[in-house]
Amino acid sequence: GHILGIEGTAWNLSAAVFGGDRIIALHSSPYRPPSGGIHPREAAQHHAGEMKAVISEVLKDPSSIEAVAFSQGPGLGPCLRTVATAARAIAFSLGVPLIGVNHCVAHVEIGRWACGCDDPIVLYASGANTQVLGYLGSRYRIFGETLDIGLGNGLDKFARSKGMTHPGGPHIEALAQKGEPIHLPYTVKGMDLAFSGLVSAAQESQAPLEDVCAGLQETAFSMCVEVTERALAHSGKDEVLLVGGVGANGRLQEMLTTMCGERGASFYVPERRVIGDNGAMIAYTGSLMLAAGQTLTPEESAVNPGYRSDEVVVGWRDAGAD
Ligand code: ATP
Ligand code: FE2
Missing domain, CATH: 3.30.420.40 (ATPase, nucleotide binding domain)
Structure with missing residues (x-):
């Protein structure tokens, strides 16, 4: 089965489909502020405007999707909420589980996967x-x-x-x-x-x-x-x-x-394509979490702007690695 992952904690709205130990599709729409730094509400507006295009680009076969993973935190509140709303709607309409991924843990997991360490x-x-x-x-x-x-x-x-x-x-x-x-x-x-x-x-x-x-x-x-x-x-x-x-x-x-x-x-x-923010890290970590049964109920799907890496119980790595 395939996992749809959506990332959008800050500057990059990005979606990917992961399955069969490979990145099947990855597409991003980075937000580039016209001047100054990243303004949370303007970035969220960018994400909302680009959501349909970014997801359509990777979601060629909706019937193959087994779960929808999204970055639950940490990140900018308005950006997180925009992504979570889209993820809930897609999971609900496909009738598949929702997975809340910690953005920091996802950076680590995709790095381990990409490097084989x-x-x-x-x-x-x-x-x-x-x-x-x-x-x-x-x-x-x-x-x-x-x-x-x-x-x-x-x-x-x-x-x-x-x-x-x-x-x-x-x-x-x-x-x-x-x-x-x-x-x-x-x-x-x-x-x-x-x-x-x-x-x-x-x-x-x-x-x-x-x-x-x-x-x-x-x-x-x-x-x-x-x-x-x-x-x-x-x-x-x-x-x-x-x-x-x-x-x-x-x-x-x-x-x-x-x-x-x-x-x-x-x-x-x-x-490079998986070192910074990207949807593949969310889809891949989502696939690990799905296999470990770490899915969310709608009530548990609230975003967490201050979500820390060490709050996550890593249920998908064997105890032997302790
Ligand atoms: P997080 O939410 O994980 O803190 P992020 O949303 O900031 O991440 P990333 O894509 O992980 O997004 O990192 C973006 C940062 O990386 C920016 O601050 C950017 O300036 C920095 N960066 C990108 N390329 C380089 C580079 N070649 N040298 C130094 N910094 C870089
Ligand atoms: Fe990041």
């Missing part, structure tokens, strides 16, 4: 989230995370203040390649990270923009690598998986490759 320490670096996770006792435990903003949002904020368009991450990466990193404040507290002081200092720097971009990347990525390395050492695991939109960055991939090489660990990063 077994039991990794995960660096999940995206717009709103920056976490280091590992599977332990039926949950993805958060070993460390940002205490303020997500790394991607920090990069986007810096970029916007320098007149670059949204999203800023790719622009910063291109500029950083031409610069020499300047020194900027580095903040790791125990296993946690903080980025807002770093971003403010970068915004205030008078150094050439290329050098500031290089310094911002080197500092933020070194912080992430430090916490990932410590999680690897403490957990005794020997794989690192990089997921989330910031994971597309070549310099971050290079730094993690070096750290893993020095520790004798394997480094994995999924192909």
